[in-house]
Amino acid sequence: MYRLEELLIVSIATMLDGLKHVAVGASSPVPGAAALLARSRSQGSLRVSLLGSRRHNAFTDGGKELFDCAAQGRIDAFFLGGAQIDGEANINLVGVGDYPKAKARFPGSFGSSYLYFLVPRVILFSLEHSPRVMVPRVDFISAPGASPEGVYRPGGPYALVTNRCVFAFRRKTRRFRLLTAHPGEDLASIRDNTGFEFDAPERVPETPAPSEAELALLRDRVGREIAEVYPAFAGRLWNIEQGNEAEIPAGSTEESIAARFH
Amino acid sequence: MWKLRERILRFEFMTEFLGGVDDLAGRIPHGSRIAVPPDYSGCAMAAVRALIRRGARDLGLLGVPQVGFQGDMLIGAGCVAAVETAALTLGEYGAAPRFTEAIKSAQIRMRDSTCPAIHAGLQAAEKGVPFMPLRGILGSDVLAHRDDWKTINNPFGVDDSLVVLPAIRPDVSLFHAALADREGNVWIGVRRELMLMAHASRQTLVSVEAIGDQDLLSDDRYASGTIPSLYVSAIAQAHRGAWPVGLKEHYAPDAQHLRQYVLLAATEDGFRRYLDKFVYASESSVDVSA
Structure with a gap:
């Protein structure tokens, strides 16, 4: 037995095997766990930069370092979501309806307008595979899925992983192709829930189930690691109560600061 | 030449020590373009409450590169005319209710950006170059x-378009840190966006x-994680001054309070009640110890 999240984590981790540096942005527990799983079986060859973490994040030059790193080609994979995603892999993190007076307003584009161009393997991730998310055309392009020739663009969409299936993105045709369907889903159910057209094989394979070894890693080491940044997620999924975050010092703040500064 | 002199004279080079966050807030004129960090990077929440108490208005809020609870509060309290940010987010606590409402009613002028564009604009200002x-x-x-924003051709390349962004020079940066010394130097550790x-x-x-x-x-x-007093205009001590969003390594976010905020701020009326209880009451009567 395994949870949907575990299936998604393992599906994403497979796409990261063999890479050298994977970065994970804010509000991304499933991609974060996938990156840590890929690292744990990489025998030390994969570096993970998990935003919001002290232990799994080596950046020391402030908020800009991730972006500078990406522009130089020092990051192989990153993850983006979308309140809307369309068939050309355009993503919308801003709002539904006319801009700026949106019918529904979301937080904003974060670094997507930039990282989508520069990170070679951007994996789109959504836990809501429905017609209102998978739309024919996004209302606002936070970041375009493809660019005209001549635009400097070493990066872009690689795959779309949802609660129903896994798509690959083909840059040449600017279309998604269905790779696998999760247990309980088939081509018809996926088409019903997808507002855009996509390619599909005649027979859609099932997304491979996590192995016992993968589940054991997830439920122990990876779970404890991801709990530092996403304690609620790790608690809900694996009953891991305490993260391995440095304990908040007891006593007054002044005392704890004084202790740090001799 | 005259212009250049004026520009240089506009800076102060000595740090002032103020009595408290209300004095700090008093240094922010109406209409200022004010830069603030995200919830994880040291937010001067006590000073933000003081800013709301003094009735700040027409602020241009800049998220570096995004902004959380303090942004939602300042917008809800009517202090903000314009917002420039890569995101306004309360993270796992859900949608930002006052921000969402202000967008729907076109109460604020929104300038959506992207994280590296805000960093780059500030870096231009840091270097004293225009873009x-x-x-x-x-x-x-x-x-x-x-x-x-403009698109130009790479002057050193062929057929290579680039976006250029104007320098961002905020009137005020406002944030919270763990420690200062008596010279006015401020220790920020790895939070170098500050x-x-x-x-x-x-x-x-x-x-x-x-x-x-x-x-x-x-x-x-x-020293390497310290902002020299050269850049620090004024400092005020505020015990648990980042409550309720917390100060990494020192005290955690007050999750219960933050959930309560989101619930109350869902309506204009509830938000007013929140302000009455936690903001308009003087800072000393607010229990920040939770």
Whole structure:
């Protein structure tokens, strides 16, 4: 037995095997766990930069370092979501309806307008595979899925992983192709829930189930690691109560600061 | 020449120590362009409450590169005329209710940006140059809605388009840090976006947990993570001044309070009640110890 999240984590981790540096942005527990799983079986060859973490994040030059790193080609994979995603892999993190007076307003584009161009393997991730998310055309392009020739663009969409299936993105045709369907889903159910057209094989394979070894890693080491940044997620999924975050010092703040500064 | 002199004279080079966060808030004129960090990077929440109490208005709020609870509160309290940010987010606590409402009613002027564009604009200001080029962004609606951004051809290349962003020079940067010394140096550790903000802003106002006797610049282990007083306009001590969003490594976010905020701020009326209880009551009557 395994949870949907575990299936998604393992599906994403497979796409990261063999890479050298994977970065994970804010509000991304499933991609974060996938990156840590890929690292744990990489025998030390994969570096993970998990935003919001002290232990799994080596950046020391402030908020800009991730972006500078990406522009130089020092990051192989990153993850983006979308309140809307369309068939050309355009993503919308801003709002539904006319801009700026949106019918529904979301937080904003974060670094997507930039990282989508520069990170070679951007994996789109959504836990809501429905017609209102998978739309024919996004209302606002936070970041375009493809660019005209001549635009400097070493990066872009690689795959779309949802609660129903896994798509690959083909840059040449600017279309998604269905790779696998999760247990309980088939081509018809996926088409019903997808507002855009996509390619599909005649027979859609099932997304491979996590192995016992993968589940054991997830439920122990990876779970404890991801709990530092996403304690609620790790608690809900694996009953891991305490993260391995440095304990908040007891006593007054002044005392704890004084202790740090001799 | 005259213009240049005026520009240089506008900076203050000595740090003032103020009595409290209300004095700090008093240094922020109406209409200021004010830069603030995200919830994880040291937010001067006590000073933000003071800013609301003094009835600040027409602020231009800049998220570096995004902004959380303090943004939602300032917008809800009517202090903000314009917002420039890569996101306004309460993270796992859900949608930002007052921000969402202000967008729907067109109460604020919104300038959507993207994280590296805000960093790059501040870096241009830091270098004293008028603009900074940046990769990506081309073909996005973020760019389409920014009439202050331009696309140029790489002057050193052929057929290579680049977005250029004007320097961002905030009137004020406002944030919270763990420690200052008596010279006015402020220790920020690895939170170097705060350093960038201080370098780029005309005025930098900081609330701190503690003011220590030892010169932070005397020890290399601290000096590299310290904003020199040269850039720090004024400091006020505020015990647990980042409550309720917390100060990493020192105290955690007050999750219960933050959930309560989101519930109350869902309606205008509830938000008013929140302000009455936690903001308009004087700072000393607010229990920040939770």
